[in-house]
Amino acid sequence: MSNALYPGSFDPVTYGHIDIIKRAARIFDTLTVGVLNNNVKSPLFSVEERVKMLQTACAGIPNVSISSWQGLLAEYARQAEVDVIIRGLRAVTDFEYELQMAQTNKKLNPKVETVFLTASLEYAYLSSSVVREVAAFGGDIGIFVPDFVAREIYLKLRPEGVSGRAEDKDTDNEQ
């Protein structure tokens, strides 16, 4: 029996993440999606908001749970009692950084293996930062994230004090 952890920032969750989650959940007995609480960077969404969006996105997958963490990944993996860390691989630059992380984590916690899934081709160049940037300039992000995530992003990016939140009305219906 193998328990896996898929760590990341998920700021916000994209179709690329959801694809990895679904595929990893088929391979491993349980999958914990771990949202990194990185208090150095200024994220678009709070950890709580990111956890909630992931819970909505993964609602239909029984062996997936969402959690959050801070500190060293190797230490979190030890506490969460997982056997495997899952990472999605996209491009060569990813690959180098991921190898460094995997080798460092193996030194810090030799019991945990890092295994890599390749991003599906349609999401091969998708990242949360691309989504945030496209959204910030008013571009269409419906091909990158689920509708309910897109609405959350536009709400977040909207100038404060705006009234008449028309989009909110649709939220319940579409999910």
Next chain:
Amino acid sequence: MSNALYPGSFDPVTYGHIDIIKRAARIFDTLTVGVLNNNVKSPLFSVEERVKMLQTACAGIPNVSISSWQGLLAEYARQAEVDVIIRGLRAVTDFEYELQMAQTNKKLNPKVETVFLTASLEYAYLSSSVVREVAAFGGDIGIFVPDFVAREIYLKLRPEGVSGRAEDKDTDNEQ
């Protein structure tokens, strides 16, 4: 008939940029050089200064025009009614980032193709940031940028309040 757009920061324009501009201008019917007005980063030169330097550098090429833009490149390409986005490729790290940009832009604006020219070998490792860094420490940048650009950089980097701007006098003569 194909109209091309060469987007970038051009802070400042280098011999590497000028080489790409000349080569792209021979291939495409018109070429717009688009200076990115990125108000997040703190550039060395204002957008207006960068546009003006490019106009000087491209003065002799009839089918090249200089413009500026902000927001999404895919949207700017749509408004500028270009068929092609030009990018210069230097190294592998470039390549990965450029592929990501090209694939994202294709999703956002399927009508525009991104085409890549390879940097000429002599400029293969040249970038605006290298030029700025060398200049900041008083190194010779005459092999990286035209003389009139070099003078602008030294003026910009000079401590404020210095009088007797001798270099300015030469500017008109040398161009």
Next chain:
Amino acid sequence: MSNALYPGSFDPVTYGHIDIIKRAARIFDTLTVGVLNNNVKSPLFSVEERVKMLQTACAGIPNVSISSWQGLLAEYARQAEVDVIIRGLRAVTDFEYELQMAQTNKKLNPKVETVFLTASLEYAYLSSSVVREVAAFGGDIGIFVPDFVAREIYLKLRPEGVSGRAEDKDTDNEQ
């Protein structure tokens, strides 16, 4: 006015090639697809067969013509009087080899530019050799090449002396 050349082995043509041809034909005034007559390697299809398959695949694109060549690409580009050599970029290994070819060709024929288009994501890892290998083991290649090409491959790979060429009957209908 820019005339482009898309050189390659095309043994056989794949959906990846066809995608590049269609996109390049929209950008340049004319596009010559040049089939390399490389008499060192032992190809699956003869040059004549490869030219014929490309002609079928490109039948609907008015500014595309199919040709064949041998010798130096830089010399062929000179004789064909093209301004641009088109290459599709897939991965990092491609990129290095393509840069080498582009720089060498530029030294041998400075008048011709090599420009790169990125492979569409769905064809990012497709190559003629993958198609040949999958077909050789009886795998389904219908997602990699047009039906009429798939039939030609299976005919070519079939043990000699087999009669009753049932597949041929479908050929005319499906094209």
Next chain:
Amino acid sequence: MSNALYPGSFDPVTYGHIDIIKRAARIFDTLTVGVLNNNVKSPLFSVEERVKMLQTACAGIPNVSISSWQGLLAEYARQAEVDVIIRGLRAVTDFEYELQMAQTNKKLNPKVETVFLTASLEYAYLSSSVVREVAAFGGDIGIFVPDFVAREIYLKLRPEGVSGRAEDKDTDNEQ
């Protein structure tokens, strides 16, 4: 419950392979090591010899079995009823080729995931071909392969007709 397949040539098995096998066997319920019967290349060892060496090397790992295959990996994975294909990642050149194989196999058999383990640092640049080359010139391969494999290699590489197979006498003792 997940069943995994680790395909390869294993000509011969190295400490790098054994490291991947041990780590994969801890993660997955069963692991089949599949020796590729590639009748095109001329291997150093026959498929039967390679299977036998792997059986010796993996004797102590209960959930590992050794098998051989030819044809398409995607088809073999289907017949072997595995959920996961295991590959070891070493360097960037590996990475590109492995991505191509993984994406192709996913198209041919969408039910099977390819997952990657990173080679342990001490074996990061080890390959069977390096072992064969070092051995062919009489170099010490004891740091690359188990002793019983080293002896098999030297026997194989010895000029034919040599009698007095002194090394064989040690084989039983050392395993």
Next chain:
Amino acid sequence: MSNALYPGSFDPVTYGHIDIIKRAARIFDTLTVGVLNNNVKSPLFSVEERVKMLQTACAGIPNVSISSWQGLLAEYARQAEVDVIIRGLRAVTDFEYELQMAQTNKKLNPKVETVFLTASLEYAYLSSSVVREVAAFGGDIGIFVPDFVAREIYLKLRPEGVSGRAEDKDTDNEQ
């Protein structure tokens, strides 16, 4: 007779740096380790502290001296009258950046060669920033840096105002 310079931030020195220093000191007649005084970034240790740690770490190597510098590396190499700049290569991302630096420095100071040593495999993915990050979260860094460096890091990272600096007592003994 060749004199070499090994420039870097060394914030702090790691076993990876020490490995490169020892190997370079065997090849070249003299080796100067040059600590970059980069007043833009906010380092963990001051230049003086970093120089002192390097002096301790290199105490037993007669032809190594420690120094500090700011400005252009090419200019510093000229003033230090070295023939060679040493750099350690780890991964592909390193490689691209290092090539850019080497080519730029060659243009600025053609008399100085940049030569690369490969990181030993066991330190292939080690960097000062990894060490700082692991230490910041309380992880064990004893496998990455000498003990006296580890103690300095923990002292530096400790919240201010803490009294009873027990670790300091051990420092003199262990060096």
Next chain:
Amino acid sequence: MSNALYPGSFDPVTYGHIDIIKRAARIFDTLTVGVLNNNVKSPLFSVEERVKMLQTACAGIPNVSISSWQGLLAEYARQAEVDVIIRGLRAVTDFEYELQMAQTNKKLNPKVETVFLTASLEYAYLSSSVVREVAAFGGDIGIFVPDFVAREIYLKLRPEGVSGRAEDKDTDNEQ
């Protein structure tokens, strides 16, 4: 005092090799250029011819000697009593292969360091195989190799039995 070895096939020597030789000869006390006698591949020039061409090309450099070798590089380095193996780095694909060779050689002969020089930009994509291929199709190789090497290549590639060897007349004059 450091003695260096620059191993390779040199089939034939190019301006890229000569550039590395000149630069390495300035750094190290002695430099041996070692021509690999690889009896598996079918080279264009014999080892004796390659050694002779290198001797001509390096005639003016006092601390350079030319030799040939076969077998394991690590073993040859031991016999030649060198401290350093020199390799030129061009591109990422090179880099991966070179790292593998360096790490393997270090395991086989820990006393010898592999150090890398970067190819000068103008020769960054030059290789002996490109030279052979361009020459085979009658292209101009005068920008890639010295004139006396170019003449040797054309002689070698000429169909046998051709009389009136006009080129030979110039050979003595130009060297």
